[in-house]
Amino acid sequence: MKKFFGIIILIIIICFSIDFDKNQIFERKDASFSAPVTINNHMNSNTIYGKINKNNDIDFIKFKGKKYENFYIELRIPNLTGEKGFSPEIVLISKEIVQKDAIPFDLPKGYGALVIKSTDNKSKYFDSFTGSYYHLAQSLRGEIPENGEYYVAVYNEKSNGKYVLDLGERKKFSISDFLKVPYLYFKVKFFFSPIKLISIIALIIIAFVSIMYIFKKRESIIRALKIKIYRRKV
Structure with missing residues (x-):
């Protein structure tokens, strides 16, 4: 009985260490434009764990948005050994975006691109769950301009490394999420190190x-x- 309560207490401690109210998504294969990571609800809190494997690697995350819906995206870079100086760019892509910023890759005809520039003064914070420091690279908050499909592209022309992309801010939690916590704990640990x-x-x-x-x-x-x-x- 004591062991059972000990396990429950351990799970509760882990729950307070991890953002278990977020939808945790791990990049399993190269997320291309034709086969992107798909987000079911961009307004809910989603966290994508990905990696740029080579200089010309581009990861695409896709979601559907409705006009006037709130939109939030934030890119975090873990301060890991061997990945110092890694600073990927992110760009918002859609047929509903009129702006056409310069990007180092081609898009299908009719798509616009909005580059979300990184800040020079990157803030840092320590994450007790992963046991590492993060650099908050760049973020964007606003409203969806028109109904349609949107893509977030993550890329870097000079180096490769791991990143964490947060999409959405609305917290959502269920019993099934609670049961997944131990599994997610070790999966995130494995992703980082x-x-x-x-x-x-x-x-x-x-x-x-x-x-x-x-x-x-x-x-x-x-x-x-x-x-x-x-x-x-x-």
Whole structure:
């Protein structure tokens, strides 16, 4: 019973460490314009974990929007070893966007592009859940201009690295989300530092096996002593 309550308390602690009210999405394959990451509701809080694998890699996130709906997007860059200086650009793309900013890749005919420029004074904050610092690269808040399909493209011409894209601000939480927390906890940890997570799990397994071995050894010694004492009495 105590172990059960201990597990529940651990899950609650993890819940307060992670934004479990967000829809967590992990890029499984290269998200192209023809096969993008699709967001069902851009107004709900969504977090996309992605990676620019090469200089000409472009990740596309797609969502449908209605006129006058609130729109929010924010790009965060984890301060990880080996990825310093990584500063991707993001651009909002749609047939409903009149503006045509210069971008280093071609779009289908009729699409406009709005580049969301990064700020030079990037603010930092520490995320206790991932155990890393973030740079808040750029963000945009506004209203959807017209009904239609919209794309957010993430790219970088000079380097590659991992990023976290937040889309939407409306909090949403259900019991099923609560049950997913342990799974998401380890998945996010693996995304940020797979080697570190594997090492920690390996150490936990080794420690567990060692403790079990010590307990079994202790039990066998106690059992042997009891038998010896019993024989002496007899």
